[in-house]
Amino acid sequence: MQIAVFGATGRTGHPLVEQAIEREHEVIAFVRDATGLSSTLRNDDRVSVIKGDAYTGEGVERAIAGDGDPVDAVVSVLAQTSEGPDDLLTEAGRHMLAAMNKHGVERFVTLVGAGVREAGESVNLGGRMMGVLLKLLARSVLEDARNQVELLGASDTRWTVVRGPRLTEDAHTGEFRHGTDLSLGMQDTAARANVAEFIIDCLEDDLYVHEMPKVADA
Numbered sequence: 001m002q003i004a005v006f007g008a009t010g011r012t013g014h015p016l017v018e019q020a021i022e023r024e025h026e027v028i029a030f031v032r033d034a035t036g037l038s039s040t041l042r043n044d045d046r047v048s049v050i051k052g053d054a055y056t057g058e059g060v061e062r063a064i065a066g067d068g069d070p071v072d073a074v075v076s077v078l079a080q081t082s083e084g085p086d087d088l089l090t091e092a093g094r095h096m097l098a099a100m101n102k103h104g105v106e107r108f109v110t111l112v113g114a115g116v117r118e119a120g121e122s123v124n125l126g127g128r129m130m131g132v133l134l135k136l137l138a139r140s141v142l143e144d145a146r147n148q149v150e151l152l153g154a155s156d157t158r159w160t161v162v163r164g165p166r167l168t169e170d171a172h173t174g175e176f177r178h179g180t181d182l183s184l185g186m187q188d189t190a191a192r193a194n195v196a197e198f199i200i201d202c203l204e205d206d207l208y209v210h211e212m213p214k215v216a217d218a
Helices: 013-022 060-065 088-103 125-137 139-153 192-204
Strands: 002-006 026-031 047-051 073-076 107-113 158-164 166-168 176-179 189-191 214-217
Touching (some): 002 013, 013 192, 073 088, 189 192
C-alpha cells in the first residue's frame, strides 16, 4: 500500500512513517521541513518526501496524485501549534479532500482529540470534565477538529476518525484498547507510537469505515 502521510514530521507522524515501512508499505511523507524527518527515513527508498504547506494547499495534490499513480490512502496526523492558524485541520482537510476526489483516492484516516463527540454519544463523568476543560483551554483546537470531521462526513471518502486522549511519548508496546463505545476519562492516555500502530491497522484491515473509534493504552 502507498500511503500519503500529512504531518509526517510530527510526534505521531514520525513513528507512523517508521511503522508503515516496517510493515512493508510505501510512504509519501508530506512535510514543511524535510529535516524534521530522521536521516534514516529520508534516505529510505520506501519513503518519498514532498515539501509543501497543507494549510495553503501547496504540494498537497502532488503528494496524493503521485507520479501518475495516486496513493492508496491518505492519513492526516496534523496538529495545531501556538504559531499556526486556528483552522489548520479544516483548511488542510479541504485541500486533501479536493485532491482525493480529483484523483479517485477514497481511503482517509485522520487523528483528532477524544473531545470531539458524536451526536448522542454517551460520555462518562471524566469525559464530560475533559470536554469542559477543552472548551475552556483549547476551544479553537476543538472547533477546528469538529469542522474537519464535518467535512469528512459530507464527502464521498471512506473515512475513519481516530480519537485519542492525551498523547504521550511512552514506548511503543502494541497494547491498546479501541472501539466506538470506548469510555475514556481524565487519566487515560495513549502512546503516540501505539496510536500510529492503530492507524495502520485501520488501513490494512479496513476498520471503522465511516466511524469514529477511540483509542487508549491498555
